[in-house]
Amino acid sequence: MTLACGAAVVLALVPVASLLAYVLSHGIHRLDLAFFTHLPAPVGEASGGMANAVVGTLELVAIACLVGVPVGVLAGTHLAEYGREGWFGWTVRFTADVLSGVPSIVTGIVAYRLVVRPMGHFSAWAGGIALGFMMIPTVVRTTEELVKMVPGAVRESALALGVPEWRTVLRVVLATARTGIATGILLAVARIAGETAPLLFTSFNNQFWPTGPGQPTASLTVQVFTYAISPFQDWHDQAWTGALVLLSIALAIGLAARLLVRRTAGARH
Amino acid sequence: MIDTTVHTAPRETRTKIEVDGYSAWFGSRRILHEVAMDIREGEVTAIIGPSGCGKSTLLRSINRMHETVPGARWTGSIRIDGRDVLGRSVDPVEIRRKVGMVFQKPTPFPTMTVRENVVAGLRLNGIRDRRALAEKTEWALEKAALWAEVKDSLDKPGTALSGGQQQRLCIARALAVDLDVLLLDEPCSALDPISTAKVEELLLELKDSYTIAIVTHNMQQAARVSDRTAFMLDGKLEEFGETRTIFENPSRKTTEDYVTGRFG
Numbered sequence: 001m002t003l004a005c006g007a008a009v010v011l012a013l014v015p016v017a018s019l020l021a022y023v024l025s026h027g028i029h030r031l032d033l034a035f036f037t038h039l040p041a042p043v044g045e046a047s048g049g050m051a052n053a054v055v056g057t058l059e060l061v062a063i064a065c066l067v068g069v070p071v072g073v074l075a076g077t078h079l080a081e082y083g084r085e086g087w088f089g090w091t092v093r094f095t096a097d098v099l100s101g102v103p104s105i106v107t108g109i110v111a112y113r114l115v116v117r118p119m120g121h122f123s124a125w126a127g128g129i130a131l132g133f134m135m136i137p138t139v140v141r142t143t144e145e146l147v148k149m150v151p152g153a154v155r156e157s158a159l160a161l162g163v164p165e166w167r168t169v170l171r172v173v174l175a176t177a178r179t180g181i182a183t184g185i186l187l188a189v190a191r192i193a194g195e196t197a198p199l200l201f202t203s204f205n206n207q208f209w210p211t212g213p214g215q216p217t218a219s220l221t222v223q224v225f226t227y228a229i230s231p232f233q234d235w236h237d238q239a240w241t242g243a244l245v246l247l248s249i250a251l252a253i254g255l256a257a258r259l260l261v262r263r264t265a266g267a268r269h
Numbered sequence: 270m271i272d273t274t275v276h277t278a279p280r281e282t283r284t285k286i287e288v289d290g291y292s293a294w295f296g297s298r299r300i301l302h303e304v305a306m307d308i309r310e311g312e313v314t315a316i317i318g319p320s321g322c323g324k325s326t327l328l329r330s331i332n333r334m335h336e337t338v339p340g341a342r343w344t345g346s347i348r349i350d351g352r353d354v355l356g357r358s359v360d361p362v363e364i365r366r367k368v369g370m371v372f373q374k375p376t377p378f379p380t381m382t383v384r385e386n387v388v389a390g391l392r393l394n395g396i397r398d399r400r401a402l403a404e405k406t407e408w409a410l411e412k413a414a415l416w417a418e419v420k421d422s423l424d425k426p427g428t429a430l431s432g433g434q435q436q437r438l439c440i441a442r443a444l445a446v447d448l449d450v451l452l453l454d455e456p457c458s459a460l461d462p463i464s465t466a467k468v469e470e471l472l473l474e475l476k477d478s479y480t481i482a483i484v485t486h487n488m489q490q491a492a493r494v495s496d497r498t499a500f501m502l503d504g505k506l507e508e509f510g511e512t513r514t515i516f517e518n519p520s521r522k523t524t525e526d527y528v529t530g531r532f533g
Contacts, residue, residue, distance in 0.1 A: 153376040157439070160334060161390035161446060162366030171393055175380050 027244030056218040063128020068135030076143025100137035108198030122216035127203025142184025146177040190253040196221040282309040291345035315495035332368040333361035369443035375435035377427025386427040390446035413441035433464020
């Protein structure tokens with residue numbers, strides 16, 4: 001039995017390991033400082049990079065968090081504190097679950113209609129909002145679980161001290177759940193940082209430095225996509241490097257999330 | 270309604286809290302039936318009775334924690350210093366700043382240090398003056414007989430203390446907001462005998478400056494610590510009087526059966 005389980009683990013790890021190995025081997029050649037500091041160069045020119053795409057992805061994620069974190073955390077807290085029974089809580093939870101299943105390209109189209117059309121052009125706002133919509137379900141569910149885990153005794157102790165309820169929820173209950181909520185946010189960020197479809201017609205792409213969130217903005221994912229479908233070998237190599245960077249970011253965030261969890265567990269003992 | 274309580278001749282102490290015809294429900298389930306009693310300043314009043322008799326509900330009604338449970342209802346009145354605290358126009362937050370509670374499970378706030386825990390009630394209500402907070406921290410920990418033990422660990426997490434210390438920390442935290450009344454709901458149930466003894470000693474020291482009411486399922490504790498004892502059964506106040514009388518010479522058979530251990 002142990003042998004069978006062990007074999008299953010190995011089998012499950014094979015695709016992951018081979019993926020990592022493949023991306024690493026193809027992407028490592030063009031991984032240099034220029035990648036992170038230079039703008040894309042015309043085909044054939046040496047030392048082009050994806051610096052603007054890296055910054056663009058950060059910008060888009062930041063805007064997404066502006067949308068996703070407050071909405072997600074507040075909705076999740078409300079669900080945990082007041083939505084345990086009753087139709088309202090049920091509806092919100094159901095909506096969040098549906099939203100998490102929406103194909104990302106659909107979210108992109110919705111953001112196109114809501115943001116790009118009124119603005120008249122592509123922008124980081126549109127891309128960030130699309131990504132923010134995608135973050136919300138994850139953050140809501142994680143926050144709800146974490147807030148539910150805060151012992152009722154903590155809440156009661158704060159109320160008994162004469163702390164008004166809203167302040168109890170904000171500064172005691174949420175504070176107690178904060179590490180778990182941060183982990184949930186990190187995991188949501190890891191997911192959206194790697195999204196391409198919703199960005200295709202919201203933030204579009206840009207070969208130059210971002211000058212503001214109202215402009216079309218480069219992102220690592222879209223840039224990789226653009227280079228990968230091009231006919232140029234040079235660009236294919238850079239696409240591999242972009243993929244490697246994306247994978248590393250996702251791994252780094254996952255690691256950070258795990259360490260956060262470990263630190264809370266350690267602090268309790 | 271038959272008056273089932275036994276009152277002794279009033280002493281010099283002033284009545285702080287008057288419970289009058291108080292009944293409480295959780296939804297349709299009735300917990301308390303027309304309870305009437307008074308709690309005096311400068312005394313420790315114990316409330317004893319078998320599990321489920323409503324003693325915790327009664328205690329939690331005094332600082333309006335009863336209503337934090339969805340579906341809670343009540344009728345009757347509870348007056349503190351002559352003022353009915355159950356009225357809809359009275360802000361429960363205001364009451365809880367004068368009437369504090371310590372719960373069965375010691376619950377320091379997990380994200381705060383010892384120091385932050387002690388003045389949590391003040392900080393969470395907007396008081397920021399560092400010097401005032403530091404003075405209050407020392408004062409409250411002294412009052413809770415904890416200062417000597419923790420003065421070098423003030424910046425450790427509150428949860429790093431032992432169980433008995435945590436409970437005294439919770440008492441310090443309650444005292445720090447300048448209460449008049451301290452309610453304790455089985456404060457020693459989760460503690461070892463030595464910590465229990467320390468907490469009981471502390472209550473005897475504190476009673477001169479506060480009005481104290483303690484719910485306990487430990488009769489010996491009630492006998493040791495309280496001046497007057499209320500015996501409750503099935504949501505009704507069976508007997509109420511001087512602790513000595515309740516334990517040595519109770520008027521009702523049910524009281525006698527309970528304190529001699531025949532049931533409960």
